[in-house]
Amino acid sequence: MKNQSFSYTPGTHKGQKVIFIQFEKDYKLVEIVKKITGSIWSQQKKTWYVADTDENRLFFNLPKNHVQHPSEEGYLHLQKFKNYLLSKRYSENTIRTYIDALRSFLAFHNQIPIIALTNDDVIRYNTDYVLKNNLSSSYQNQIVNAIKLYFKTVREISLDLDKIHRPKREKTLPNVLSKEEVKAILNAHSNLKHKAMLSLIYSCGLRRSELLDLKLSNIDSKRNIVFIKQSKGKKDRITPLSPKILELLREYYKIYKPKNYLFEGQEAGSIYSEQSLQNVLKQALVKVNIKKPVTLHWLRHSYATHLLESGTDLRYIQELLGHNSSKTTEIYTHVSTKKLTANKKSF
Structure with a gap:
C-alpha cells in the first residue's frame, strides 16, 4: 500500500x-x-x-522477513528461563512477554556463546535492535526487565543497569468517553450477547481478558457482585453488579445457555476470542458513527472517570479496578471534568 x-x-x-x-x-x-x-x-x-x-x-511494500533464531544452546537457556518463570507462577502474559524478549536477544547474538554474553552485549542489542526498530518505550522496559531477570536467575550474573538506556516513562492521559457516547455504544447492538459483553465491561470496569475469563460461577446474583479471579498481578477482587446489568445477563443466559464461560465462542464451552470481542466494539462504533479510535480499554477508563465525577472515593475506585498503587488510579483526576469545573469556579 x-x-x-x-x-x-x-x-x-x-x-x-x-x-x-x-x-x-x-x-x-x-x-x-x-x-x-x-x-x-x-x-x-x-x-x-x-x-x-x-x-x-x-x-505494505516491505521486504520479506528474514527471521533470526537463537542457537541450539540459546533454546536450552530459553527453556531454563521458562521453567524458572513457571515455578515462580508468573502470569501467562508475563511469561510470554519475557520469553519473547529473551528469544529476540539470544537470536540477535546467536553467533556468541551464551557464557560469553555480557552487559555490553545487552547495550548493543538495546541500541542496534530495540532503538533501531523504533520499538515502544514500554516494550523496551519489558525487554530490559526480562534480560535482567534471566541474567540474575539462569546466568547468575548481575547487570549494570545504569549503563543500559531505559526510556523515560511516557506520561499519557487515559482516553475517556462521555456518558452519552458510552450509552450510544452500549445500545448500538440489537444482538443480546454483544450488548451484554460491552455493558459488563463498562459497568464493572473490566479488562478485556477479565471479561473473557469470566465463568458462570463468577456471577453471584444473590449478592449482586462479579468475582474476578487471578487477574493482573494474580489478584482476586469483586466488583458490584447493577440490577439492570444482572437482568440483561439473565435474558442473555435464557437465549444462549453458556456451559462454562459466561461468554463462549462458536463451540460450546470454548472461550470467546479477543479479536471477535474487538470486532463487536468496532461494529458498535460504526453503527453510532463514532470516529474516535476507541478500544475496549476506553470503556474501563470511562467507568473509572465517571465514578470519580459522581463523587466516588478514589481509594474505592482503586479497589474496584484492582490497581496495586493509588498513583495508578490518581491519573483519572487529570481527565475528570469535576476538576475542570472546580477550576472554573475559582476564577
Whole structure:
C-alpha cells in the first residue's frame, strides 16, 4: 500500500511479530487503517498494527522477513528461563512477554556463546535492535526487565543497569468517553450477547481478558457482585453488579445457555476470542458513527472517570479496578471534568 501519510515498522507485540502502522492523527486516515484486514489498535503502544506475514509485507511494500533464531544452546537457556518463570507462577502474559524478549536477544547474538554474553552485549542489542526498530518505550522496559531477570536467575550474573538506556516513562492521559457516547455504544447492538459483553465491561470496569475469563460461577446474583479471579498481578477482587446489568445477563443466559464461560465462542464451552470481542466494539462504533479510535480499554477508563465525577472515593475506585498503587488510579483526576469545573469556579 503506497501512501506517503503512513509509515510501517516491523516489531513485536504480545509475543507476536507484527507490523506497526504509524501516521499523524487524522480521522480519515483512521478509517483507512480500519479497513485493512486484521488491523488492531494497541492501547499499550498507542498505534495500529497487523500480523507480520509475507502477505502483509507485500501489501505494505516491505521486504520479506528474514527471521533470526537463537542457537541450539540459546533454546536450552530459553527453556531454563521458562521453567524458572513457571515455578515462580508468573502470569501467562508475563511469561510470554519475557520469553519473547529473551528469544529476540539470544537470536540477535546467536553467533556468541551464551557464557560469553555480557552487559555490553545487552547495550548493543538495546541500541542496534530495540532503538533501531523504533520499538515502544514500554516494550523496551519489558525487554530490559526480562534480560535482567534471566541474567540474575539462569546466568547468575548481575547487570549494570545504569549503563543500559531505559526510556523515560511516557506520561499519557487515559482516553475517556462521555456518558452519552458510552450509552450510544452500549445500545448500538440489537444482538443480546454483544450488548451484554460491552455493558459488563463498562459497568464493572473490566479488562478485556477479565471479561473473557469470566465463568458462570463468577456471577453471584444473590449478592449482586462479579468475582474476578487471578487477574493482573494474580489478584482476586469483586466488583458490584447493577440490577439492570444482572437482568440483561439473565435474558442473555435464557437465549444462549453458556456451559462454562459466561461468554463462549462458536463451540460450546470454548472461550470467546479477543479479536471477535474487538470486532463487536468496532461494529458498535460504526453503527453510532463514532470516529474516535476507541478500544475496549476506553470503556474501563470511562467507568473509572465517571465514578470519580459522581463523587466516588478514589481509594474505592482503586479497589474496584484492582490497581496495586493509588498513583495508578490518581491519573483519572487529570481527565475528570469535576476538576475542570472546580477550576472554573475559582476564577
